Amino acid sequence: MVLSFDEDFNVAWADPADAESIWAIDRVHFAHPVTPLGEDVYRVLIERSWEKRAVFVNGYAYMKDFAPPPTPREVVERGPAKVWRDEYLPAVREICDRLRGRDYESMPAAELAGMLPQVFEEVAAAFRYPTVVASALMEPGLMLAAFCDREIGPEGAVLAATLLQGFANASASAGLGLGDLAGLAAATPELAQALREGRQQDLASLPGGAEFLRQFEAFLREYGWRAEEWCLIHLPTWAERPETALMLVRRYLEDPSRSPLVSARRAAAQREETAATIEALLPPGQRERFREMLARASEHVLISEERAMWQLIGIGSGRVPLLALGRKLAAAGVVSEPDDVFYLRLAELRALARRARSQQARIAERRALHEHRRGLRPPDSIGRPLVVEERPLPSQIAHRYFFGTVVPPSGERVVRGSPASRGVASGRARVVQSLSEAGRLQPGDVLVCRSTAPPWTPLFAVAAAVVTDVGGILSHSAICAREYAIPCVVGTRVGTAMIPDGALVTVDGTAGTVTIEAQA
Structure with missing residues (x-):
């Protein structure tokens, strides 16, 4: 398929027909480069979930003729929400439990390496169920946005x-769960003080500590296995490293006014005000149609965020067998750390499980290359250019409101994107590349990132506003900014590159602008 490529994403193709095809990047789900083993995992996942061929250029995934997968007709006829709840969700739960529940430790390394193709298929199946219902579940929300855009104007x-x-949903519930833990800790001064000081090792011995840890472990069982983002299977989950979750509890303790519960109440109040505003702006003859469309779209966020959560749990659960193999290879001297396996290919792992040879030097080179590639700016497409206006109408609407469309060029002091959550806020920009850096975000900072996924959501209670490189007004980042009732600008393409970390910025979520007021 791909013979070679360079850092400017110029590609030499094996098949001339591929060179004349459109290979597009899904910037919402694949905003970052994947690791070598990630290429093997995500190739299977993309082929099963989107039913598309995929190539990887500088680690970034490109799909041939990319479009959201259609929901099967029988699912549409029976009702996608019902099928999801009654059939697909139980199936995904069972797959994730199986991925995490096998006794991998008793398997010889060669046996475990030999079953990795089966593991990849299971991860892909867990991802496919919530993916194939997406189009039907999202359609009412997309149609409502298009209707109001047409009848009211850009706003x-x-x-x-x-x-x-x-509305209650899986992502908001995770934030509320951390808020409840902060409230529990606040009731016991010694416990709250230990959390503020980062003394997690002392919690069990303090008054109220046993109950706090019991509830925290329950929280991790529910939400802890989510991958950080869809394309980041190589990064640890909260279940493995709960420090980020505890840091967020600490932030809520420091400023109760920014708790998720306070934000949820503010968002609900804004929703009621906005309904009246839209009714007043619409022509009288269109108000009944608006109410009908709103009723159909009411489940959009509830199901959308639940789907996203289980996509990520499937990916996070797939880490368990891979890390089990990593521990065996570390014991054999093949790798230094269990997570080094993510920088080897499937064929290499299977060979090394049979005949151990040190790979530390190779892994160090690949880690450095992967880190370098994170700074590259991949184009929207390779091969033939992607022209959204030439796509079928449903695909155009999805690209505009979910994936995000091209926005006016940004200037030296003003970064432009799509307005996604109304309001204006100022604060210090904090450019965060991964959740491992989340501790740098202080209350009142502006979160600037490439994209977000459900595990990022509790950060929105800490931030004054959110700015992303990718996404549209119905992407995860935009949905959750509105859930926390903070201004948000999405799809800037250049926010993380142009906005200096620590700069004072003003985010106008109504106009879709980020103004750099002063450098750090």
Whole structure:
């Protein structure tokens, strides 16, 4: 397929037909380069979930003729929400339990390496179920946004999206769970002080500590196995390293006014105000149609965030057998750390499990290359250019409101994107590349990142505003910014590159601008 490529994403193709095809990047789910083993995992996942061929250029995934997968007709006829709850969700739970529950430790390394193709298929199956219902579940929300855009004007789509906030959903529930833990700790001064000082090792011996840890472990069982983002199977989950979750509890303790519960109440109030605003702006003859469309779209966020959570749990659960193999190879001297396996290919792992040879030097080179590639700026497509306006209408709508469209060029002091959550806020920009850096975000900072996924959501209670490189007004980042009722600008393409870390910025989530007021 791909013979070679360079850092400018110029590609030499084996098949001339591939060179004339459109290979597009999904910037919402694959905003970052994947590791060598990630290429093997995600190739299977993409082929099973999207039913598309994939190539990887500088670690970035490109899909041939990319479009959201259609929901099977029988699922549409029976009702996608019902099928998801009654059939697909139980199936995904069972797959994830199986991935985490096998006794990998008793398997010889060669046997475990030999079953990795089966593991990849299971991860892909767990991902496929929530993916194939996406189009049908998202359609009412997309149609509502398009209707309000057409009837009200450019502000209409964001107003429509605001109506989908303030409802209970999986991502918001994770934040509320951490808020409940902060409230539990606040009731016991010694416990709260230990958390503020980062003395996790002392919690069990303190008054209230045993109950706090019991509830924290329950939280991790529910939410801890989510991968940090869809394409980051190589990064640890909260179940493995709970420090980020405890840091967020500490942030909520420091400033109770920024708790997720306070944000949820504010979002619900904004939703009610916005409904009245839209009714007043619409022509009288369109108000009944608006109410009907809103009723159909009411489940959008609830199901959308639950789907996303289980996609990520499937990926996080797939780490368990891979790390089990990593521990065996570390004991044999093949790798230094268990997570080094993510920098080897499947064929290499299977060979090394049969005949151990040190790979430390190779892994160090590949880690450095992967880190370098994180700084590259991949184009929207390779091969033939992607022209959204030439796509079928449903695909155009999805690209505009979910994946994000091209925005006006940014200037030296003003970064432009799509307005996604209304309001204006100022604060210090904190450019965060991964959740491992989340501790740098202080209350009132502006979170600037490439993209977000459900595990990032509790950070929104700490931030004054959110700015992302990718996504549209119905992407995860936009949905959760509205859930926390903070300004948000998405799809800037250049925010993480142009906004200096520590600079004072003003985010206008209504106009879609980020103004750099002063350098750090």
